Each structure stands twice: as C-alpha cells, then as structure tokens.
Amino acid sequence: MTAATETDRALVDRVAKGDRAAVRLLFMRHHARVYRFVARQTGSEMMADDIANEVFLELWRQAPGFEGRSEVSTWLLGIARFKALSLLRKKKEDWIDDEAAAAVPDGADTPEVVTMKGDKAAALRRFVDALPEEHRVVIDLAYYHGQSVSEIGEVLDIPVATVKTRMFYARKKLGEALKAAGYDRGWP
C-alpha cells in the first residue's frame, strides 16, 4: 500500500467523522478525473459537472460505511459510473446540449479521413474516442485512470474475464482502424 493510498483512506476516515476539510481535499485530488470520466461516458460536460459534485456529496454521506476494500479512487469512479448510468437512463439524449453534442464522437469519419486530419497520434486519439462506449471506458480506465483489471471490474460491475475480453476487442479495433488508415502495427 502506498503512502498516497493511505492518505486517501485516512482522509475518508476523517470525512466519516465530519471533517469537511478532508472531503474538500479529496475533491481537489480526484475531482478532475471523476469529471472527465463522467464527461467521457455521457458526452455532456453539464452532466459531468452535476454528477461529479454529487459523487463527492455521496462520499460525504457514505464515508462512515467505507470499508477500505478498494482504493478510494476506484470507489469514487464506481459511484460516478452508477450515477451517470442512472441519469442517462432517466434523461436520455435530451440532456445533451448543443455544445456537448458537438464534442461527442460522431463516428462518421472513415479512418482515411481521420488520417488526413492529422498525424498518427491524432488519428489514434480519434479512434479511441470513436470506440463503442463499453470498449472505450475500459481503455480510459486502464490508460488514464491507472486501474487494474480487477478494479475495472469493480467500477463497471463486470467479471474480470469480461474486462479482459473488452480490452482485447478494444485494442483489436484500434489496430484495425490504424491499419485501415495505413498504419499497420502488426497486430491483429
């Protein structure tokens, strides 16, 4: 266990005792990642703003029950995921404002067009954005949020084997898209 992890857990203990400074410090540490996680899931920064705030209010409420079986970051992402899915089901597409809709990957560009818009790195970024949500979220959680296979399973509430399957297909699709754009990386 790292010092940073212990510190997060120690802060949650403080939150459980009603320490508001501790919850604000956890907010400063984790808010940006939670916000981005929700924004990527929902395609709406407005929803991300509301949900990220709610996640930390939920932390305030649930801290006394936190048993420390997972990392605090994993716990927060799990809460965020649940809240985002719940709100998406409730609000559906009409929550997405014009600005957010413009940021949602449209999937309309062919790999060739994407390649023409920039270099390989830019193309790769677009291909990641254009992955189906169930694949992109696994990529995001592993690469950006640093989550392990089991932690991703916890956040998404899916078995470890499913995490690996989704990662396999996500990377396979990225490889195929790159190949179609002229960047053959030798796999798949």
Added chain:
Amino acid sequence: MSAAEKMSRRDEMETLLPFYLNGSLEGSDLEAVEEWLASDPSALAALGEAEAEFSGTTAANEAIRPPADALSRFARALDAEAGPARAPAGSSWLAQAWGRFMAVPVGVAWAAAAVLLALVMVQSFVEPGGKGNDFEIAGAQDDLAKMPFALVKFKPDARMSDISAFLDSNGLKIIGGPTADGVFRLGIPAATAADYTKQIGLIAAQPFTETVIEGRKPVDGG
C-alpha cells in the same frame, strides 16, 4: 508451438499490455509479459504501440477541462447538505484559517494569498501558544510527516484543474495547508536529494507557481 497457439499468446499479451504499462500487473501475468518482452522481437514494437495508445487516451481525457469554480460550488453544496461549518473545539488558528479559506470561492481564496511568505513561514512553524508544529491539514500519519516536502504558493489566477493535473502527473500530493495566506505543503516523492531538487525545479517552472520554498529533503548525503 503452432501458429494458432502463437496468435493466442500474442492476443493475451496484447490484452495485458495496458495493465503492464499502468503498473497494475502482478504475479504470473506480469511474469508472462516480461518474459514475452524479453524473448519475442515483435514485443517491443507492440509495447511502443500500446504506449502510443496510452498517450492518445491521456491527451483525449486531459482535453476535457473541469470548470474552475467547481470547488467553490461544491463547498456551497456541502454546506447546504451538512449545515454551517463549526470550528472544532480546541482547534488551532491555522485550522480555523483553513476553514475560512475553504468557505470562500477558489478564485477569491487564491487572490487573498498576498502576505509575505517569510511571515507565513514564521507563523506556520511558531504557532501562538502552541508547540511550534507546522500545519497539519491533510494527513497526520507518520509516513507523511517524514515525507520530503516543499512549501508552495500558487498564483491568484491559478486554475485548480491545471494544478490538479500537474500534481497527478508528477505524483505530488498536497499534504498540508493552505495557510490563510495560501501556502500549501506539497509532499515530494523523491528518494534522493538530486530527485528532490529536480522536482523543485519542475514545480517552480510551472506557470501557476508563484513561490516554492524547499522544505525537508531526502537524507542521502547527496
């Protein structure tokens, strides 16, 4: 090994590479990837491709900028939920200052950080009527208390999202503060004095850093 078996092993390794890169792989999976990287000429190229995905995914996420006033709005929501904040009995003046700091919008709080740093340091280390402790806001654990640190003040117009991203990407942690004058204590994950100096230089070079003062350094004779 048949071609099908080789392909199957390659698929498995490609699936594990993201977790190898993020440092979460362990046990037999870690051994398998390391053995593959050491033995298969195509493996290093595959690792390079995964690193490109890592960079692309990070860039895509960091392009999303959280609102600068998120903390102040959250503070208001928290107060609405939990009621007005009250100072704990027997709390230090620094803890009370922290409470006051957190009660105002982030931008205003940054702007309030205008008193001379030297004065802040004297105040922080010689607490009136206290035991001469420095401030302890974020953590009270022994390992944090022994951690190398620096005292840092950010510019009044610094964006929380920029600071947060920088801290995250460099493994830096806020372990104390801010004082009423806006000084934070940053934990520096440095094993040697040279590492520490390098990290201090990096912090000082950030556009949102106003002042950085060296604190406890690693003891390595370096």
